[in-house]
Amino acid sequence: MERTFVMVKPDGVKAGLVGECIRRYEARGLALVDLRLDRLTAEIAQVHYGEHAGKPFFPGLVEHVTSGPVVLMVLEGEGAVAAARKTNGATNPLDAEPGSIRGDFALEITANVVHGSDSVTTAEREIGIFFPNLK
Ligand SMILES: Nc1nc2c(ncn2[C@@H]2O[C@H](COP(=O)(O)OP(=O)(O)OP(=O)(O)O)[C@@H](O)[C@H]2O)c(=O)[nH]1
Ligand SMILES: [Mg+2]
Secondary structure: OOEEEEEEOHHHHHOOOHHHHHHHHHHHOOEEEEEEEEOOOHHHHHHHOHHHOOOOOHHHHHHHHOOOOEEEEEEEOOOHHHHHHHHHOOOOOOOOOEOEHHHHHOOOOOOOOEEEOOOHHHHHHHHHHHOOOOO
C-alpha cells in the first residue's frame, strides 16, 4: 500500500485547519499511519526543502515553516501520493480549484496550508526525515 508524507504548515495550524485537513484525507479513504505536532528547526526545514535551495523563495519558505507549530503525518492508501496532492490543490492557491484545501482556504503561495510529497521516492525520503522509526 502506498504511503505519503503530509505537513500542515504554520499558517494552517494557526487558522485552525488541522482537523479540516485530516477530515478531508480520511474522508477520501487515506488512513493515518502516524501523526505529530512539532516545530521544525531551520536545519530540518532546509533538508526537507533541499530541492529548492538557491531559489529566490527558499529563505522565505524556510522562515515560514519554522515560524510556528506544524502537524506532520504519514498517510496510506491506494495512490496516496497523488490523492493527497489532489486534495491539497495546486501549489499557488490562486490556481487551486475550489474544493481543494488550497482552493478553499488560501491565497498566498508560501502560506498555502499544506505540503504533500510529490512522488513515492520523495515520500520515502520525507518519511525517513520526520518518522525515522516508521518501517
Ligand atoms: N514564493 C514562492 N513560493 C514558492 C514558489 N514555488 C514554490 N513555492 C513554495 O515552496 C513550496 C514547495 O514548492 P514545490 O515543491 O514546487 O510545490 P509542490 O510540490 O506543488 O507543493 P508542496 O506540497 O508544498 O511541496 C510550495 O508549497 C510553496 O509554498 C514560488 O514560485 N514562489
Ligand atoms: Mg513539493
